[in-house]
Amino acid sequence: MNIAGANDASLAQTRTIRVQIPYHLRTLAQVDGELRLQVAPPVTLRAVLDAIELRYPMLRGTIRDHATGERRAFLRFFACEDDLSHQPLDMLLPEPVAVGKEPLLIIGAIAGG
Amino acid sequence: MSGVRVLVGTRKGAFILTADGTRRDWQVSGPFFAGWEIYHMKGSPLNPDRIYVSQTSGWFGQLVQRSDDGGKTWFQPGVPAAEAGPPAWPAKPANRFVYDDSAETGKPLTTHQWYDGTQHPWEFKRVWHFEPSLVDANTVYAGVEDAALFRSTDGGESWHELSALRGHGTGPQWQPGAGGMGLHTILLDPTNPDRIYIAISAAGAFRTDDGGQSWKPINRGLHSQYIPDPDAEVGHCVHHVAMHPSRPDVLFMQKHWDVMRSDDAGDNWREVSGNLPTDFGFAIDVHAHEPETLYVVPIKSDSEHFPLDGKLRVYRSRTGGDEWEPLEKGLPEKDCYVNVLRDAMAVDTLDDCGVYFGTTGGQVYASADAGDTWVPIVRDLPGVLSVEVQTLA
Numbered sequence: 001m002n003i004a005g006a007n008d009a010s011l012a013q014t015r016t017i018r019v020q021i022p023y024h025l026r027t028l029a030q031v032d033g034e035l036r037l038q039v040a041p042p043v044t045l046r047a048v049l050d051a052i053e054l055r056y057p058m059l060r061g062t063i064r065d066h067a068t069g070e071r072r073a074f075l076r077f078f079a080c081e082d083d084l085s086h087q088p089l090d091m092l093l094p095e096p097v098a099v100g101k102e103p104l105l106i107i108g109a110i111a112g113g
Numbered sequence: 114m115s116g117v118r119v120l121v122g123t124r125k126g127a128f129i130l131t132a133d134g135t136r137r138d139w140q141v142s143g144p145f146f147a148g149w150e151i152y153h154m155k156g157s158p159l160n161p162d163r164i165y166v167s168q169t170s171g172w173f174g175q176l177v178q179r180s181d182d183g184g185k186t187w188f189q190p191g192v193p194a195a196e197a198g199p200p201a202w203p204a205k206p207a208n209r210f211v212y213d214d215s216a217e218t219g220k221p222l223t224t225h226q227w228y229d230g231t232q233h234p235w236e237f238k239r240v241w242h243f244e245p246s247l248v249d250a251n252t253v254y255a256g257v258e259d260a261a262l263f264r265s266t267d268g269g270e271s272w273h274e275l276s277a278l279r280g281h282g283t284g285p286q287w288q289p290g291a292g293g294m295g296l297h298t299i300l301l302d303p304t305n306p307d308r309i310y311i312a313i314s315a316a317g318a319f320r321t322d323d324g325g326q327s328w329k330p331i332n333r334g335l336h337s338q339y340i341p342d343p344d345a346e347v348g349h350c351v352h353h354v355a356m357h358p359s360r361p362d363v364l365f366m367q368k369h370w371d372v373m374r375s376d377d378a379g380d381n382w383r384e385v386s387g388n389l390p391t392d393f394g395f396a397i398d399v400h401a402h403e404p405e406t407l408y409v410v411p412i413k414s415d416s417e418h419f420p421l422d423g424k425l426r427v428y429r430s431r432t433g434g435d436e437w438e439p440l441e442k443g444l445p446e447k448d449c450y451v452n453v454l455r456d457a458m459a460v461d462t463l464d465d466c467g468v469y470f471g472t473t474g475g476q477v478y479a480s481a482d483a484g485d486t487w488v489p490i491v492r493d494l495p496g497v498l499s500v501e502v503q504t505l506a
Binding site (some may be wrong): 022023024025028058060061062063065066067072074075090108109111 | 142189210
């Protein structure tokens with residue numbers, strides 16, 4: 001299996017990361033409930049997004065803009081009661097997320113609908 | 114037995130309405146892609162079971178869906194299924210519409226005019242219209258917002274901009290209409306594969322005679338009070354353009370205000386609003402067998418997007434414009450305050466030409482007698498964004 005961010009040294013330390021995504025993206029990805037993804041450390045937001053797009057190619061472009069690679073404006077990233085939406089993508093995720101205890105939340109903004 | 118398939122894009126999903134050639138009893142299937150905006154869906158004239166769908170969302174961006182079995186099943190071209198085995202990056206960047214500003218083929222990504230008159234960068238938002246090729250089932254054009262024309266030659270897997278249009282040089286004068294700066298009309302000349310007409314709100318109409326390598330604005334005769342020079346070369350808010358395939362040099366336009374006609378491939382236009390009660394509107398189409406018979410749905414004004422007097426009426430001209438008659442049998446006679454959007458009217462090609470349109474109130478009306486009488490196929494869909502019709506053998 002290909003694992004996002006993995007190299008020989010980090011493969012052995014691969015973690016299972018939990019991610020919650022909006023209803024429409026679960027429908028697109030044909031999944032129920034949380035995503036569970038294998039991510040090699042360091043567990044950053046970018047590594048998790050890479051893992052999502054690797055495992056679920058149909059989600060490419062729906063979370064990050066195709067052209068810019070930036071978070072889509074109406075999506076927000078939350079974890080451990082913090083808003084990570086405006087943090088650098090290479091920031092390490094909180095430890096409870098990195099060890100799979102807490103999920104990373106990808107949330108659709110309330111605007112519109 | 115012949116039949117028709119009506120493809121309906123709505124604010125909250127896609128629907129397919131089918132009937133046999135009598136067009137009396139209708140089956141409704143859907144919603145497909147429930148909850149998403151379906152700006153447009155259109156079948157290939159070469160393979161009617163191949164249908165392209167623009168599935169879009171302010172949250173999640175643009176997806177392309179395709180069916181190769183008349184809408185029974187759908188897939189995203191170029192995107193492997195999640196359970197398709199070991200994950201791997203797709204070979205081609207599916208669903209990706211990136212403006213071509215490469216040194217070799219592209220044009221610089223300039224700015225366009227924003228609502229307040231300042232300059233604003235080009236930003237891709239969504240696909241407004243798919244136009245499948247008349248000569249190759251794997252080739253399809255996409256008109257997008259912010260205005261540009263893309264083409265796929267692999268059935269929608271990958272998309273490449275025909276950048277000479279956006280790079281025409283007048284971009285800084287293009288500006289968004291109320292619905293955004295969309296390229297909404299794509300007309301392919303059935304007699305000349307190198308000739309394509311497109312229209313943009315609010316830039317105007319353009320034509321290429323060399324397959325998209327170069328474009329010229331074709332707006333002479335248009336007059337628009339909402340731009341500094343009402344007779345400018347570009348800047349006109351063209352709402353829709355229609356053409357009869359037997360006469361590709363004759364074009365009919367519903368502009369922001371004014372219904373227009375050109376008899377020379379858009380080089381010159383003249384107003385044919387005639388006795389219309391109001392010449393504001395969005396939709397316009399041509400009878401399948403009578404190239405001088407036109408249909409429009411007059412809307413009260415640019416400020417009040419609903420029918421005059423709350424009475425929904427289609428107007429028909431049998432003289433190529435100027436003289437119009439109201440068609441109201443079967444349509445709401447009072448308390449009707451819906452709109453009919455630019456891509457929400459279509460005709461079938463059965464002997465008795467059928468005419469169809471959808472409303473922002475979720476009704477889809479059909480006439481099996483060229484507009485004389487109307488019946489609602491469905492009344493309670495989400496707001497209708499687009500209607501296309503396939504006539505099936």
